[in-house]
Amino acid sequence: MRGSVLPHIAAELLVVTAFSAALVTIDALVLPLLHLSATPFATFGIALSLFLGFRNNAAYDRWWEARKLWGGLVADLRSLARELDLFLPDATARHHQLGLALAFLHLHRLNLRKSPADPAATAALADAALDTAGAPHPPCAALDRMNSDLAALHRAGRIDGFGARALSARLGSIALNQAGCERIATTPLPYVYSLLIYRTIWLYCLLVPFAMIDAAGWVAPVFVAIVAYVFFGLAEVTEELAHPFQTSTNGLPLDAICRTVEISLAPHMGRAAPPPLTPVDFRLD
Numbered sequence: 001m002r003g004s005v006l007p008h009i010a011a012e013l014l015v016v017t018a019f020s021a022a023l024v025t026i027d028a029l030v031l032p033l034l035h036l037s038a039t040p041f042a043t044f045g046i047a048l049s050l051f052l053g054f055r056n057n058a059a060y061d062r063w064w065e066a067r068k069l070w071g072g073l074v075a076d077l078r079s080l081a082r083e084l085d086l087f088l089p090d091a092t093a094r095h096h097q098l099g100l101a102l103a104f105l106h107l108h109r110l111n112l113r114k115s116p117a118d119p120a121a122t123a124a125l126a127d128a129a130l131d132t133a134g135a136p137h138p139p140c141a142a143l144d145r146m147n148s149d150l151a152a153l154h155r156a157g158r159i160d161g162f163g164a165r166a167l168s169a170r171l172g173s174i175a176l177n178q179a180g181c182e183r184i185a186t187t188p189l190p191y192v193y194s195l196l197i198y199r200t201i202w203l204y205c206l207l208v209p210f211a212m213i214d215a216a217g218w219v220a221p222v223f224v225a226i227v228a229y230v231f232f233g234l235a236e237v238t239e240e241l242a243h244p245f246q247t248s249t250n251g252l253p254l255d256a257i258c259r260t261v262e263i264s265l266a267p268h269m270g271r272a273a274p275p276p277l278t279p280v281d282f283r284l285d
Contacts, residue, residue: 005240005249009232016228020209020221027213036210045227048200052234055193059241063252066184066244070257072177073108077101077261080170081268087163093153095269097146099128101174104142105261107132108178109254111139112185112245120258139178147171181245189242201231253277253284 006013027033080101084094106121117125125132128142135141147168154164205228212220240250256277266273277284 005233005236006229008236009229012232013225013228016205017221017225019206020212020224023209024213024218024220028218033213034210035214036207038211038215041204041208041211044204048204048231051200052197052231052238055189055197056234056238056241058189058193059238062184062189063241063244063250066181066252069177069180069184070252070254073105073174074257074261074264076170076174076177077105078264080167080174081265083163083166083170085268087159087167088153090153090158091270093149093158096128097149098265098269099124100130100142100146100149102258102262102265103128103130104139104146104174105258107142108139108181109258111137112181113247113254115247120255143171143175143178185245194239197235201228201235205231247285249283255285 103124106124132138153159240248259277263273
């Protein structure tokens with residue numbers, strides 16, 4: 001059962017199997033029912049499979065793009081640490097900038113998941129001395145603070161013009177990856193796709209027993225359950241992939257990615273690197 005979608009579709013499978021068993025019982029013991037040819041259901045099943053495949057591809061594209069965007073954030077923050085080492089001699093100012101960067105990353109994670117602050121985010125905010133209470137968009141508040149601090153350092157002559165330009169470009173790259181993630185989070189797959197898929201699957205699974213009564217007899221409910229498992233299971237998998245930032249089994253491990261960045265930035269901040277997160281019950285959040 002670990003990692004399976006079965007717990008999410010158990011109710012649907014139970015309904016379809018019970019309905020099929022009732023039909024077989026009525027046909028054998030009470031009243032002969034309509035026996036349909038399997039040919040129309042084969043055509044129907046092929047069309048449904050193609051539509052499910054299209055939706056699965058669209059959902060996976062969203063999941064993979066989200067992973068690439070978070071990979072871009074990891075690369076940007078690692079590069080930011082190296083650029084700060086190069087352009088900003090003041091160690092205290094460097095460490096503060098990296099603390100703000102980590103606070104941004106945790107705030108970005110919470111914003112995508114619509115989650116309240118957790119211990120990791122609270123610790124990052126406290127370390128950066130950043131108060132986002134009342135901020136309309138906390139991740140942008142962190143980036144704005146980084147930008148304003150870098151501008152003040154540049155005006156004070158502590159960062160030269162080339163360094164200020166390079167660091168400003170790095171913040172722009174971070175913001176671009178941030179906006180890409182927010183686009184995925186706020187633009188779901190069209191609802192009509194899900195509605196059509198689930199309605200069609202229910203229609204197919206409730207009609208297919210009429211084509212299996214002759215061929216399978218009392219075993220028909222077993223085959224109907226297998227067909228229902230395939231279609232409902234694939235639909236549920238695509239539903240999870242279409243929301244890559246949620247804390248589902250197939251969601252991206254954003255907590256672990258944030259910890260990866262913390263490990264990478266620790267040497268630049270003069271700290272011991274924290275241990276990487278490990279899977280709990282074979283699942284990495």
